[in-house]
Amino acid sequence: MRHRPSLLLIATILSAALCATVVVFWIRSYQDAGQIKRTRVRESAEAYVVVDAYSGQAWNGVVWVGRARTKLGAIPYFPLKITGDRARIEAAASNLAILTLLDDVRPAPSTVLGAGVVSGVVVKSQGIAELESELEGVVVPCWLLVAVTLVLPVVWLSRRICLSRELRPE
Numbered sequence: 001m002r003h004r005p006s007l008l009l010i011a012t013i014l015s016a017a018l019c020a021t022v023v024v025f026w027i028r029s030y031q032d033a034g035q036i037k038r039t040r041v042r043e044s045a046e047a048y049v050v051v052d053a054y055s056g057q058a059w060n061g062v063v064w065v066g067r068a069r070t071k072l073g074a075i076p077y078f079p080l081k082i083t084g085d086r087a088r089i090e091a092a093a094s095n096l097a098i099l100t101l102l103d104d105v106r107p108a109p110s111t112v113l114g115a116g117v118v119s120g121v122v123v124k125s126q127g128i129a130e131l132e133s134e135l136e137g138v139v140v141p142c143w144l145l146v147a148v149t150l151v152l153p154v155v156w157l158s159r160r161i162c163l164s165r166e167l168r169p170e
Contacts, residue, residue, distance in 0.1 A: 012156040019149035026142035029058035033097055048073025059099040063145065066118065066137015068098055073130060096133065105135055114141035 028034055037055035044050070050071045057064045102109065105120040116139055124131045 008152075008156065012152050015149050015152040019146055019153065022142060022145045022149060025058055025063075026061055026146065029061055029063075029142065033057060033059040033099070042069070045073075053096065055098065057098055058142070059097060061142045062099055062114070063140050063142060064098050064102075064118075064137055065140075066098070066135065068096060068137075069134040070096055071130075071132045098133075098135065098137075099139075101133060101135070102139065109139065111139065113144060115139060115144055 025034070035055055035057040037053055037057075039051055039053040039055075042050040042052050048071055050069065053068045053070065055064070055066070055068070101122045101124075102118065104122045104124070105118060106122070107120050109116045109118040109120065117137075118139055119136050120134075122131075122133045122135065
């Protein structure tokens with residue numbers, strides 16, 4: 001009779017694999033900011049471009065998952081046309097490093113152990129151009145993800161050790 005793996009064993013293996021993936025992601029976040037995103041241009045006018053970006057990003061040991069609506073354009077009350085390659089300007093508005101903007105979000109996000117919900121606006125002006133981003137998402141430190149994904153493998157391993165001690169003849 002064949003032994004079928006238990007649901008706990010399958011969940012433990014998946015949790016351990018996810019933990020290993022998070023550790024690799026954590027290490028790589030210090031070398032190169034990685035991201036997975038889906039963007040679309042919501043509005044494009046003479047003086048501005050509005051882009052919606054749904055993304056997951058890792059940078060310096062922190063993971064961001066959420067939405068950013070970014071408006072890149074002229075400062076209000078200063079009529080100006082955006083000139084140049086529209087595709088390049090739209091790409092610039094789409095490729096924001098969200099985690100570098102989190103210190104400037106208003107209202108400031110409240111966090112517990114480095115994890116928290118972000119919902120606010122960032123406005124940065126440079127010369128006669130302005131960048132405005134509405135951010136909604138979640139920020140979680142990688143160490144917390146590793147700790148959470150390690151719980152099940154540690155419980156399984158401790159259970160196996162206890163069972164092997166009980167079965168061992170004295």
